[in-house]
Amino acid sequence: MSRKVWINGALLPTEEAKVSVYDHGLLYGDGVFEGIRVYGGKCFKLGEHLDRLYDSAVGIALAIPMTKAEVAAAINGTLRANALKDGYLRLIVTRGVGKLGLDPDKCANPQVIIIADTIELYPKEFYDNGLAIVTAPTIRTPHEALSP
Secondary structure: OOOEEEEOOEEEEHHHOOOOOOEHHHHHOOEEEEEEEEEOOEEOOHHHHHHHHHHHHHHOOOOOOOOHHHHHHHHHHHHHHOOOOOEEEEEEEEOOEOOOOOOHHHOOOOEEEEEEEOOOOOOHHHHHHOOOOOOOOOOOOOHHHOOO
């Protein structure tokens, strides 16, 4: 079965799903995203993920062109179209296509993209046999140091 990707209201086969090289999400990382696990055909804590997505968009002055209810409906439609029971969903909102340069006003139409697919985080043997714990020495930035 060919997977389908939701882009700006259209469900497209992955082979036909395209994003412009002038999209400011690609050029400058100008956008927001959420990675959401899917269990039993439903997104885990979808409401909380949508709240965070919209809060993040406010933080970069990005107007998402859909309501949360519309995004949730698009997500559920994408899950159904892909018959996805367990997997991963990537929800992306970019500033959209614009001229080169950092001026966000050059981008008139934000793009909303929903990708739903299976995911294998670790090899099967790790699930069967377990694995030794690994810790990273990276120091995490304190929450208080981040912009709300």
